[in-house]
Amino acid sequence: xxxxxxxxxxxxxxxxxxxxxxxxxxxxxxxxxxxxxxxxxxxxxxxxxxxxxxxxxxxxxxxxxxxxxxxxxxxxxxxxxxxxxxxxxxxxxxxxxxxxxxxxxxxxxxxxxxxxxxxxxxxxxxxxxxxxxxxxxxxxxxxxxxxxxxxxxxxxxxxxxxxxxxxxxxxxxxxxxxxxxxxxxxxxxxxxxxxxxxxxxxxxxxxxxxxxxxxxxxxxxxxxxxxxxxxxxxxxxxxxxxxxxxxxxxxxxxxxxxxxxxxxxxxxxxxxxxxxxxxxxxxxxxxxxxxxxxxxxxxxxxxxxxxxxxxxxxxxxxxxxxxxxxxxxxxxxxxxxxxxxxxxxxxxxxxxxxxxxxxxxxxxxxxxxxxxxxxxxxxxxxxxxxxxxxxxxxxxxxxxxxxxxxxx
Numbered sequence: 001x002x003x004x005x006x007x008x009x010x011x012x013x014x015x016x017x018x019x020x021x022x023x024x025x026x027x028x029x030x031x032x033x034x035x036x037x038x039x040x041x042x043x044x045x046x047x048x049x050x051x052x053x054x055x056x057x058x059x060x061x062x063x064x065x066x067x068x069x070x071x072x073x074x075x076x077x078x079x080x081x082x083x084x085x086x087x088x089x090x091x092x093x094x095x096x097x098x099x100x101x102x103x104x105x106x107x108x109x110x111x112x113x114x115x116x117x118x119x120x121x122x123x124x125x126x127x128x129x130x131x132x133x134x135x136x137x138x139x140x141x142x143x144x145x146x147x148x149x150x151x152x153x154x155x156x157x158x159x160x161x162x163x164x165x166x167x168x169x170x171x172x173x174x175x176x177x178x179x180x181x182x183x184x185x186x187x188x189x190x191x192x193x194x195x196x197x198x199x200x201x202x203x204x205x206x207x208x209x210x211x212x213x214x215x216x217x218x219x220x221x222x223x224x225x226x227x228x229x230x231x232x233x234x235x236x237x238x239x240x241x242x243x244x245x246x247x248x249x250x251x252x253x254x255x256x257x258x259x260x261x262x263x264x265x266x267x268x269x270x271x272x273x274x275x276x277x278x279x280x281x282x283x284x285x286x287x288x289x290x291x292x293x294x295x296x297x298x299x300x301x302x303x304x305x306x307x308x309x310x311x312x313x314x315x316x317x318x319x320x321x322x323x324x325x326x327x328x329x330x331x332x333x334x335x336x337x338x339x340x341x342x343x344x345x346x347x348x349x350x351x352x353x354x355x356x357x358x359x360x361x362x363x364x365x366x367x368x369x370x371x372x373x374x375x376x377x378x379x380x381x382x383x384x385x386x387x388x389x390x391x392x393x394x395x396x397x398x399x400x401x402x403x404x405x406x407x408x
Contacts, residue, residue: 006078008085008097011070014114015057018191019045021133023168025053028060030069032116032191033084033096046081056177058184061112073097092363094356115178116189119201120167123193125224126260128386129249129290129320129327131157132164135193139164144389156326156382170200178204182213191222196232205235214238222247222288226262228274236278243282245316246271250295251305257397258294260390271309285313291364292320292327293379297336297399299361300343317361326382329368331375333405341365380406 011030085095123135225246
């Protein structure tokens with residue numbers, strides 16, 4: 001299948017090393033989005049490279065399959081490994097690759113200079129749209145489901161729920177390469193788990209400081225943003241730049257329902273400390289919002305809060321994975337989807353008619369309306385699983401219109 005312009009900048013600069021299972025690296029990729037097509041434990045090797053756990057990041061970057069990927073994307077060929085972006089574009093969405101166009105800066109040369117890693121799945125939160133494979137704390141829910149015979153878990157979570165397994169990146173040849181090549185990497189990207197909650201990752205940052213390479217290195221983490229304190233900020237201020245993405249999926253009670261057990265006040269205070277104290281922070285804050293049935297009617301409140309916090313902030317709205325799990329917006333009735341769409345349009349006209357991220361959001365909702373698969377039982381089933389394990393009730397947290405539909 002041919003596309004006029006299939007170019008993506010990421011394979012020319014970056015290696016993402018995130019797909020560990022039971023201590024073994026199952027795959028590498030040029031970006032984190034490719035990993036979203038993975039299934040932990042089943043060999044999520046979309047590039048189909050043999051024994052990726054034996055390769056250093058440089059060997060991954062130089063591998064013939066990675067070179068073929070770069071050649072395909074440069075020559076109008078939709079490489080099959082990038083299916084997630086082709087799928088988004090076919091649905092009218094701006095894909096991850098389209099946020100990374102051809103370089104215009106002559107100093108932006110090809111070559112490995114960006115690493116995107118997951119050090120572990122250690123996390124301080126039990127977010128409802130996540131999995132124990134990405135947050136070890138969710139094993140508390142997993143154990144509850146197991147003890148109470150909730151066989152429906154697999155049905156409601158649809159291929160997303162896997163028991164926690166150790167990542168053990170720090171025992172790998174990739175970790176050894178990181179420690180010995182801090183001069184080669186100009187950008188460290190990270191996600192987790194929660195990278196700022198992991199002592200091993202803090203050790204890596206301190207290693208960059210000790211070698212003097214921190215001053216030449218930018219940090220770009222996906223973080224839940226609740227852990228900023230004076231000691232962490234002291235570390236961050238040693239680096240060239242901090243350009244983190246704050247993962248926040250709503251405000252007030254909606255946030256607290258999803259990002260259990262964090263409080264919204266805790267989040268606000270942490271982000272405000274970051275804004276006040278990090279001296280080398282990128283001036284435009286970036287937020288990512290995982291769109292689901294939980295928060296689709298919280299969009300306007302969320303956007304209003306973000307703009308009050310930082311008027312120039314960017315908000316991106318990503319699909320929940322997998323897209324057919326219980327909390328997918330596809331399972332909502334059309335009248336709720338229409339209300340959410342009106343919220344998004346209201347914000348778009350009120351702030352910036354050229355905001356591609358809100359246009360993407362509206363397209364996601366339009367697609368859910370067009371391909372509607374209303375399924376109250378599946379959606380409510382996932383709500384109730386977590387409500388039971390946490391002694392909560394959706395009625396105490398979520399928008400009244402959503403509660404009314406669920407209870408009808």
